Amino acid sequence: MISRIRKLVKDFSLGELRGGMRITAKELFNKKITVQFPEERIPISSRFRGLHALRRYPNGEERCIACKLCEAACPANAITIESKIREDGSRRTTQYDIDLFKCIFCGFCEEACPVDAIVETQIFDYVFLDSRKGSIMTKDRLLEVGDNNEREIDKAKEQDAKYR
Amino acid sequence: MANINIEINGNVVKAKIGEMLISVTDREGISVPRFCYHKKLSVVASCRMCLVDVEGIPKPQPACSTPINEGMKIYTNNQKSKASQKAVMEFLLINHPLDCPICDQGGECELQDVAMSYGSDISHFAEGKRTVADSDISALIYTDMTRCIHCTRCVRFGSEIGGIMEMGGTGRGEDLKIETFLRESITSELSGNMIDICPVGALTSKPFRYELRAWQMSAIANVARHDLVGSNIFTQTYKTKVKRIVAKDNDSINETWISDRDRFSYEGLAHENRLLKPQIKINGKWEEVQWDEALEFSIRGLVNSTFNMSDGSKLGAFASNTATLEEFYLLQKILREIGSENVDYRLNVRDLDNVIDLESNIKLTGLDGIDYALVVGSNLRLEQPMINHRLRKAVLAGASIDVINAMAFDFNYRLNSENIVSPNQILLLLAEILKSVLESSYAEIPKYLSKVKVGDIAKCMADDLLDADNSVIILGEHIINNLQAASIAKLISKIAVQTNSTTLNISATSNSIAAAMVNFIPGQGGLNANAMLEADLRSYILLDVYPQYDFHNSAQAIKTLSKENTFVISMNSFKDKDVTQYSDVMLPIASFYETSGSHVNIEGVIQSFVAASNGPGESKPAWKVLKVLADLLKLPGFGYINSAQITNDISNHRYKQKVDNKEINITIKRGVSVIWQKSPYAIDVLTRHASALHATKIGLMHRASMNKATAINENIKAGDKYLGVPVVITESVSNNCIFVNTNQLTGSKL
Numbered sequence: 001m002i003s004r005i006r007k008l009v010k011d012f013s014l015g016e017l018r019g020g021m022r023i024t025a026k027e028l029f030n031k032k033i034t035v036q037f038p039e040e041r042i043p044i045s046s047r048f049r050g051l052h053a054l055r056r057y058p059n060g061e062e063r064c065i066a067c068k069l070c071e072a073a074c075p076a077n078a079i080t081i082e083s084k085i086r087e088d089g090s091r092r093t094t095q096y097d098i099d100l101f102k103c104i105f106c107g108f109c110e111e112a113c114p115v116d117a118i119v120e121t122q123i124f125d126y127v128f129l130d131s132r133k134g135s136i137m138t139k140d141r142l143l144e145v146g147d148n149n150e151r152e153i154d155k156a157k158e159q160d161a162k163y164r
Numbered sequence: 165m166a167n168i169n170i171e172i173n174g175n176v177v178k179a180k181i182g183e184m185l186i187s188v189t190d191r192e193g194i195s196v197p198r199f200c201y202h203k204k205l206s207v208v209a210s211c212r213m214c215l216v217d218v219e220g221i222p223k224p225q226p227a228c229s230t231p232i233n234e235g236m237k238i239y240t241n242n243q244k245s246k247a248s249q250k251a252v253m254e255f256l257l258i259n260h261p262l263d264c265p266i267c268d269q270g271g272e273c274e275l276q277d278v279a280m281s282y283g284s285d286i287s288h289f290a291e292g293k294r295t296v297a298d299s300d301i302s303a304l305i306y307t308d309m310t311r312c313i314h315c316t317r318c319v320r321f322g323s324e325i326g327g328i329m330e331m332g333g334t335g336r337g338e339d340l341k342i343e344t345f346l347r348e349s350i351t352s353e354l355s356g357n358m359i360d361i362c363p364v365g366a367l368t369s370k371p372f373r374y375e376l377r378a379w380q381m382s383a384i385a386n387v388a389r390h391d392l393v394g395s396n397i398f399t400q401t402y403k404t405k406v407k408r409i410v411a412k413d414n415d416s417i418n419e420t421w422i423s424d425r426d427r428f429s430y431e432g433l434a435h436e437n438r439l440l441k442p443q444i445k446i447n448g449k450w451e452e453v454q455w456d457e458a459l460e461f462s463i464r465g466l467v468n469s470t471f472n473m474s475d476g477s478k479l480g481a482f483a484s485n486t487a488t489l490e491e492f493y494l495l496q497k498i499l500r501e502i503g504s505e506n507v508d509y510r511l512n513v514r515d516l517d518n519v520i521d522l523e524s525n526i527k528l529t530g531l532d533g534i535d536y537a538l539v540v541g542s543n544l545r546l547e548q549p550m551i552n553h554r555l556r557k558a559v560l561a562g563a564s565i566d567v568i569n570a571m572a573f574d575f576n577y578r579l580n581s582e583n584i585v586s587p588n589q590i591l592l593l594l595a596e597i598l599k600s601v602l603e604s605s606y607a608e609i610p611k612y613l614s615k616v617k618v619g620d621i622a623k624c625m626a627d628d629l630l631d632a633d634n635s636v637i638i639l640g641e642h643i644i645n646n647l648q649a650a651s652i653a654k655l656i657s658k659i660a661v662q663t664n665s666t667t668l669n670i671s672a673t674s675n676s677i678a679a680a681m682v683n684f685i686p687g688q689g690g691l692n693a694n695a696m697l698e699a700d701l702r703s704y705i706l707l708d709v710y711p712q713y714d715f716h717n718s719a720q721a722i723k724t725l726s727k728e729n730t731f732v733i734s735m736n737s738f739k740d741k742d743v744t745q746y747s748d749v750m751l752p753i754a755s756f757y758e759t760s761g762s763h764v765n766i767e768g769v770i771q772s773f774v775a776a777s778n779g780p781g782e783s784k785p786a787w788k789v790l791k792v793l794a795d796l797l798k799l800p801g802f803g804y805i806n807s808a809q810i811t812n813d814i815s816n817h818r819y820k821q822k823v824d825n826k827e828i829n830i831t832i833k834r835g836v837s838v839i840w841q842k843s844p845y846a847i848d849v850l851t852r853h854a855s856a857l858h859a860t861k862i863g864l865m866h867r868a869s870m871n872k873a874t875a876i877n878e879n880i881k882a883g884d885k886y887l888g889v890p891v892v893i894t895e896s897v898s899n900n901c902i903f904v905n906t907n908q909l910t911g912s913k914l
Contacts, residue, residue, distance in 0.1 A: 067265030068377050083374050091266045091374045114265045 037125075044122045046159040049107045051123040052098050052137060053146035053153060055116060062143065063117035066093040070109035070118050078102035079109060096139035100128070118142075121149050122156060168234040173241060179232055186214055186227040189240060196240055197249060197278040199256070199363045200315040201228035204420050205324055211315050212252045213278065217244040224248040246282075253283035256313050259294040260364070267311065269365030272378035275313065296341055301331075302350035303859035304428060305359060305367050312342050312366040318358040325421065326352040327556055327576025342366070351861040352576075353549045353844065356427040357420075360411055371431050371856040372408050381407055384776040387763045388426035389486055389675050389756060390848065393528065393550040394765040395422040399430070399757045399776035406430045406757050406777050416529050417765070423549035424860070425844055425851060430757065432853030433780075437739045439752040440781025450744070455782065459789075462733050462749045463796045469703040469731035476502030477689075480696040483509045483707035484714055486848045487786065488761025489678035489770065490810040494790040494802070495707055496684050501799040505690025506701065509679040510672070511714045511721075514645045516692040520653040524766050526636050526666035532557045536632030537565045538625060538665075540590065540656065542640020543573040546844040546862060548670050551638075551766070552576070566625050568593060570642060570839055571869060571903045572896035580628070583621060586898040587837035591648040594655040595830045596622030597629070601662045604630055612828050629663040638668045641841065645716070647833045654828050670766065674848060678764040682814055697724045703731040707786060708753065710740050710849055713842075722746065735786055737779075738849050753786040754779035756850050760807040761787065772811055836874060836900045843907035858907065867892045868904045878902070 010016075035042055055063050066083035082095040098109075109118045123145070128134035137145075146153065166181050172194060179188045184207065189196045199211040209229035218225045219237035224245055227238075239245055257279060264270045296309040316333065319342060323329040330350050334341050344350060350358075359369050381400035388395045388409075395418035400408040409430050411422040442458035443450045453461070470478045481499050483492060487509075496507045510516060526534075531554035544552040556577045559565060564580035570587045585593055600618045602609055604626065618626075629635050637656050643649050653669075660667045679685075686692050691699050697720050704725060715721040725732050725746040734747040737755035744750070753759075758779040762772040775785065787807050794802035804810050843865045845857040857863045868886035870878070875893050877900075880886060882893045889906050897903050 065266050066374065067270065068380070069265065072377070072379060083376075085374050 046122075046156040048122045048124070048156075049105045049110075049120040051100075051121050051126050051145060052103075052109070052142055053119055053121050053149060054096065054139065054142040055119060055146045055150075055153065056143070062092070063115045064093055064096060065115055065117070066091050067114060069112040069114065073108040073112035074103075075106060075108060076102045076104050078104075093139060096142060098137045098142065099135060100137060101132075101135045116157070119146075119153055119157070121145065121153055123149065168232070170232050170234070170236040170238065172238045181233065182231050184228055185216065185225075185230045185232050185238060188232060189227060194240055196227050197253075197282050198228060199274060199278070199313060200317060202317055202320075202361055205317060205320045205361075208316060208320070211256070211313065213249065213256070213282075215245060215248040215252060216240045217242050249282045250284050253279055254287055254289070257283065257287060258289040259310075260313060261293060261295075261310050263311075267308070267365035268306075268368040268373060269311075269362075270377065273365060274363035294338060299343060300347050301344045302348060302355060302370075303856055303863075304356055304370050304424060305350060306370040306373055307367060309342060309366055311364045313364055314340055314342060315363055316342070317361045317363065318342065318367060321358055321361055322352070325357070325553065326354050328352055330355075331358070348861070353423055353425070353546055353862060354421055354553065356424045357411065357422065360420075369408065369428075371428060376402050376407055383410075384774065385412055386757055386776055387771045387773045388422065388429075389488075389763050390425045390429060390673075390851065391423070391548050391550065392670055392673055392677065392766040393418060393548065394763040394769070394771050395426050395550060396771075397422055397426060401777045404777045406433055416527075417769075417771075418550050419553075421550070421553065424857065424862075425549070425847075428857050429851045429854045431856055432850040433755055433757065433777075435738070435853040437853060438755075438780050438783070439736050439739050439750060440783065442752060442782065443750045445748050450750075455784070458749055458751060459792060459796055462751070462793065465731040465733070465748055466703055466797070469729070470502075476504040477506070478702040479504045479705070480506035480691065480699075480701045480703075481508075481705040481707070482511060482693060482696070482709045483507075483679065483684060484511070484709050484848065485509050485672065485674040485676045485679060486756070486850075487675060487679070487707050488759065488807075489675070489682065489764055489814060490761045490787045490807045491707060491790065492675075492679045492684045493682040493810060493814050494787055494794070495705065496682060497801070498790060498794050498797070498799060499705075500687075501794070501801070502797070505687040506696050507684050507690070508686060508693035508696065509676065509684050511693050511709065512644070512716045513693070514716050515647075515649075516694050518647070518650045520639065520643060520649050520669065520671045522639055522653040522657055522667055522669040522671075524667060524669045526668055527767050528554060528765075530634075530666070531555060531636065531668075532561070534558045534632075534634045534636050534666075535563045536628050536635040537563065537638060538629065538635070539565060539567045539569070539638045540594070540640060540652070541569060541587075541642035541646070542638060542670060543569070543571075543642075543841075544638070544640065544670075545574065545576055547641050547673065551668070551670065564628065566628065570837075570898050570901045581621070581624070584896070584898045586900045587642070587646055587839060588648075588833040588835070588900065589898075590643070590646065591652050591655065592616070592830060592832060593619075593622055594652060594659065595828075597626045598655055598659050598662070600626035601630060601659060605662065607662070612830055616830060626663075629659065629665060632663075632665075635663060635665040636668055637665050639671055641671055641673065642839050644671045645839070647837065651828045651830075668766065675763050677766065677768065678762065678770075681764055681768075697721055701730065704733070706732065706734045706736075706743075706747075708735060708737055708849065710736075710738070710743065712740070712742050713846075713849075713852070735789060737783065738853065751789055752779070752781060752783035753789060754783050758783070759785035759787065761785075762807075762811055770811070772808065836878060836902060838902045838904060840904045840906070843905060846907045863907055865905050866890065866907045868902055868906075869894050869897045870902045871895050871897045871899060873899055874902060 068081050071079040071081050078099045080097040084094050086092040168181050196214045198214040207229050209226040214227040215224040216227045217239040298307045318331045322331050358367050381402045383398040383400050386397050386399045388397050396412040396414040398410050398412050399406045409427050441452045444461045499507050559577040566580050567582045595616045596618045599613045599616050600623045711721040712718050732747045733749045734743050735751045735753045737753050757776040760775045762770050791802050845851050845863040868889040869892045884891045
C-alpha cells in the first residue's frame, strides 16, 4: 500500500524526468567525448589493417616482384596476380588486383611479402562509387594509394619495426 | 641377385644385395634428402645430403653410394644423421642466394623443400656470397648459375643421356662453375630435361619464365603426339590454358625424359593465328557465323555438291597424321557410311603405289636390350628422340649399330659403320645383305638376287645380323619417297626373317599408326591421297590439313581444292592463307591437349588422354564436330557422348595398306634423288607455331645439302637457293642426292 502511494507521488512529481535531467545537466558541463568524424579523428594503431597500398622504393621503382606469395597466403583468394618479364628483364606484375569485397583484412599478404611491397594502411574511410568494379583495387590504384600516403605508411612501419 | 634383409629405422626391409641404400629407402617410402642423386643418372655422391647413420661405421654414409649387405642396420632419422644432414644443408646454402621470391623454381624447388625440412633456421655464414656470371646457353633454357649448388646432374645428363657433354665444370673449389664452353651451345634434342632435373633454380624454362608458380597450375596427365612413342607428360594448366609441359614417368614408354619438341610445342597453342570462330564463304566473302549455321551450311554444301547422298564417291577426306585415333575413326566412318572409300592420311608420299609395308615387332623396352641394329634411312636423333635414346642405351651396353643413310648425320653414340649411300643404291646394298645372309645360311638364292654381287660392306653387316641374338632393323623416314620404297621394305622384312631380327618401321611419324589402325586408307574402289587430287571430286573434308606444308605435291593440292565447283569443309585449328583461299567452310577445332582422344604408339599401345584445357574462342574438339556432322547427315551409329565410347568401338586391328605383290626387282634407278625433310620443329601445325623451338639450332636448320659432284651436275653453286632453300656443298652427302632439311614453313615443291 505504502509503495503504491510512494510511486504515485513520484510519478506525479516527475521524479524520473528530474533524474534524467540531472544527468543531462551534469554532462552539459563535462568534457565531451564525441569525435566529429571526419573533421576529427581518433588515433589509430600503427598495426591497423585498412585499405591496401603498393609501395615504391625511394628511387620510384615499384617494390613488388611478382613472387605471388601474397596471392598464395590470402585466405579469401582476394588477390589476383599476372606476371611477365618486363623489358629490362626484371620480374614484374602485369596485373595486381585485390578484390575488397573478398578481402577479410587479415594482413597475411603484408606478412607474406618479402619486400614490404603490399601493406595495409590506416585508411578505412573509402567508398566504392561504381559498385562491383570499384571494389577491385587494381595495380594502378594500389600504387596511387601508396604514393599518396607514403609518409603515413613509412611512419606506421617505423613504429612497428622494432616489434617485427 | 640374392634377397637379403636389412633393418631401416628398426623395421626389417627386404632388398637385393648390392643395391644402393637410397633405392631401397625410395622403394619403401622412407624420405632421404638428396640433390646429386637421380635414379636415371650415375652416382657421384658429391652433395653429401643423403648422409645416414649405418650401425658399425663411425662416420655417416651417403645413402646413394652405399651398397647394402645382409643384416645392415640403418638409421635415417636419428640424431647423428639429422645432425649431419643439417650441417650439409648449411654448407650448401652458404653460397646460395636467398632470392626465392624472384626465382622461377620457388614452390617446386628441391633445395627449398629440403632446407625447410632438414635445414637450420639460421646460418653461421656471414661472409660475402659467391656470384657467377650467366651466359646465354640456349633458346630454351634460362640460367642463373649463382643459384647452382654443383650437383652436376645437368653435366651427367649431357654425358650420359643427351650424348653430348654440353655442360661442364670448370675451376675448382670456390671457383667451380658449371657452364657451357660457348654461347648458345646447348643443341641436344633432349635439353629441356635439364630443367626438370635441376634441383634448384639454376636452369629454368625460358618460354615459361616469370609467368606462374607451380602451385597455381593443375597438372593433367597427357600424351604427346609429335612422334611414334607417345611420351607421357603432364600438361600444366592455369585458367584453362596450357602453360607448361613436364615429363611424366613411364618406364615402358619414355622413362623420365621427353624431347624438347614435346616439352615446348605447347607455346603454339596460344599463337595469335588460332582459328577462333566458324566461318562460311558466301559469294566469295568470309562471314563469321554461329556453329549451327556453319554446320547447316556444310551439310547443304555436301548434299548439293555430291549430287545426292546415295553416291558418296564424289566425296573425299584428308586428315593430318596428328589427328587422334577417334578423329580418324569418325571421319572414315562418315565417309564409308556415305559410300565413299576416299580417305587418306599419307599426304606426304609421292607414289602411293610404292609404299612401305613393314611391321614393327619390337617393344620400346626391347630396344634397350638389342645387341645389333641396322638403321636404314633415318636421322634418328632428330626424328624419334626417344627411340634414339633407347638405342643409345643399348650402344652403351655394348650393342653395335650400322647405318645406311644418304647423308652423314650426328649420332650421339658410336656407330659400327656409317654407310653413306646414294638413295638409288640403298636397295642394291640391302639386296647384297640379303644375298650374303642367304649364302651364309646355305639357303636357296631367289632369281632376283642372282645378278647381285656381294660387297665387303654388305658381307660385314650380314654377318653382324646373323651373329647377333637380338637384332633390329630400323626403317626410317628418308625411305618414304624413295623410288624403290616398297622393294626396300620387302627386302628388309626378308632379311629380318632370315636373320631372326625384329623390325621397327618409323617411316611415318606422329599418330600415323592410329590412322592405320582404323583403316584410314582407301579401301576397295577408293582413291588414295594423290588420286583424289587428280580425280574430279565434288567435295572434300579436310581435318587439320595445311596443304602448303602437308602435301607432297602442295601446288597440285591447292589447285585441286581451289577449283570452282568443289565444296571444301576445312576443320582447322590454325588460320592459314591457303585454307582461307580454297575452303567454303572453316570450322575451328581444338588442337593438341585441348581434346580427349588416343595416341597409338609404335608398339600398338593405345594411350588415351583427356582434354587439359578448352580450345580458344569457339573451337570444339574435332570428334564432337564430326559426330554432329554425322548426326546432321542422319547417319546411323554415331550416338557417342564421349570419346571413350568411340575408343571402345575401335578394335585393335592393324589394317594393311594396298601393297603390290610384284616380285622384287633389283634395278638401279638413275638420276638425282631429292630427300625433302622438314626440321623436327616444323613437322606439324603446333610445332610450326612454337616460337622458342624455332630459335634453337635444330629449329634453325634450313639447308639443301649436296656434294660437289651433284652440284656440278645440277649446275648449282654454294650460296644458291635450291627450291628456296640455301645450298650447302658438303661431302657428307652421297652422290646424286640432294638432302633438303628445312624449317621453312612451306612444304616440298617437287
